[in-house]
Amino acid sequence: MSDPLLRVEDLQTQYHTTRGTVHAVDGASFTVDRGEIVGILGESGSGKSVTARSICRLEDPGKIVDGAVTFDRTDLTTADESTLRRIRGSDISMVFQDPTETLNPVSSVGEQIAEAVRIHDTEERQRLLDYLGVPLFRNRSAWSDAHERAIELMDQMDIPNPESRSSAYPHEFSGGLRQRAVLAIALASEPSLLIADEPTTALDTTTQADILRRFRTLRDERDLGILLISHDIGVIAQTCDRVVVLYGGQVMESGPVETVLTEPAHPYTRALLSCSVRNSEPGERVRSADGSPPDPVGGHVACPFADRCQYATPTCREGRIPTTELDDGHRVACVEAPLDAPAESPHRRAPPMPDGGADRDSI
Ligand SMILES: Nc1ncnc2c1ncn2[C@@H]1O[C@H](COP(=O)(O)OP(=O)(O)OP(=O)(O)O)[C@@H](O)[C@H]1O
Numbered sequence: 357m358s359d360p361l362l363r364v365e366d367l368q369t370q371y372h373t374t375r376g377t378v379h380a381v382d383g384a385s386f387t388v389d390r391g392e393i394v395g396i397l398g399e400s401g402s403g404k405s406v407t408a409r410s411i412c413r414l415e416d417p418g419k420i421v422d423g424a425v426t427f428d429r430t431d432l433t434t435a436d437e438s439t440l441r442r443i444r445g446s447d448i449s450m451v452f453q454d455p456t457e458t459l460n461p462v463s464s465v466g467e468q469i470a471e472a473v474r475i476h477d478t479e480e481r482q483r484l485l486d487y488l489g490v491p492l493f494r495n496r497s498a499w500s501d502a503h504e505r506a507i508e509l510m511d512q513m514d515i516p517n518p519e520s521r522s523s524a525y526p527h528e529f530s531g532g533l534r535q536r537a538v539l540a541i542a543l544a545s546e547p548s549l550l551i552a553d554e555p556t557t558a559l560d561t562t563t564q565a566d567i568l569r570r571f572r573t574l575r576d577e578r579d580l581g582i583l584l585i586s587h588d589i590g591v592i593a594q595t596c597d598r599v600v601v602l603y604g605g606q607v608m609e610s611g612p613v614e615t616v617l618t619e620p621a622h623p624y625t626r627a628l629l630s631c632s633v634r635n636s637e638p639g640e641r642v643r644s645a646d647g648s649p650p651d652p653v654g655g656h657v658a659c660p661f662a663d664r665c666q667y668a669t670p671t672c673r674e675g676r677i678p679t680t681e682l683d684d685g686h687r688v689a690c691v692e693a694p695l696d697a698p699a700e701s702p703h704r705r706a707p708p709m710p711d712g713g714a715d716r717d718s719i
């Protein structure tokens with residue numbers, strides 16, 4: 357089997373605060389393949405964003421204290437700054453919840469996308485010329501090529517009338533169009549991995565569904581690997597191939613999205629799903645039953661869910677919980693819960709599956 361595009365192994369990221377050391381990511385491991393959408397699902401504070409930022413080495417002021425992040429055979433945790441800059445600017449693109457973080461308010465949307473295209477083209481050419489040992493000549497037509505490509509990218513991201521809209525400024529765009537423009541910028545460098553942290557959370561349901569559908573097209577047409585971070589089970593269910601359930605900075609369960617959401621093996625995942633049934637408001641943040649998330653200060657040497665789990669035994673509080681593989685890539689970090697425990701909610705319906713014309717409100 358070939359190597360995955362991204363392999364995260366035992367990642368640990370910590371922040372030093374006046375309250376003590378925050379163990380934001382506490383030994384997470386997972387992979388993303390080319391042409392695959394992997395979701396990271398978890399409640400607020402479970403370590404999703406820090407995981408994403410650590411992959412791109414944007415964890416500052418935190419520190420990666422252990423583990424490896426291998427992207428296309430390069431370990432990013434030990435890579436030098438120039439390697440990181442090159443990878444971030446071309447092979448890995450990141451998109452966040454708030455498009456205004458990326459867009460420059462005083463430059464037109466078309467110019468910003470064209471600039472991203474031009475930077476990428478120049479870097480590619482520069483690398484070739486460096487290799488050949490010849491100087492770079494400025495190409496007059498480069499700008500108009502980049503502009504043309506920008507319009508193509510806007511069109512691919514379903515921005516209507518891209519020619520006329522390319523001269524508009526970000527404030528003239530709706531939230532949905534701004535996020536599409538950010539995606540066009542992210543794709544200008546032809547990345548092989550897109551990391552999207554809650555990219556549709558601030559958008560209305562219809563726009564959200566359109567953009568998530570586009571993610572699946574990008575996966576299929578460009579063989580793009582996508583890491584999609586969300587607190588919304590509906591978003592994960594309708595978009596992802598595999599899901600990683602994160603809690604207290606640790607992976608509780610991972611596997612094919614259909615298996616994990618219909619046959620959850622970890623008591624935490626079960627609690628998350630039953631809670632999402634009872635509170636079926638679209639877009640509502642996931643909460644796991646009673647109690648509150650663990651305090652990440654001080655770190656967890658054992659299962660972070662132990663204090664809220666009906667199956668917990670002293671073993672669950674003693675040391676790290678080993679991960680067991682159940683079948684076809686379905687893994688669970690729990691040694692105590694019976695695997696055939698009844699589904700927690702008698703009226704739980706199967707969640708919508710990626711290809712089933714999913715309606716996210718139905719779980
Ligand atoms: N700069 C920081 N300094 C100290 N602690 C931090 C910092 N950034 C994140 N943390 C802590 O790390 C933990 C994980 O945070 P993270 O932002 O990854 O959560 P999340 O799962 O993305 O939550 P949300 O759904 O709210 O975005 C939290 O306890 C958070 O307080």
Ligand code: NI
Pocket residue numbers: 404405406553
């Ligand atoms: Ni976050």
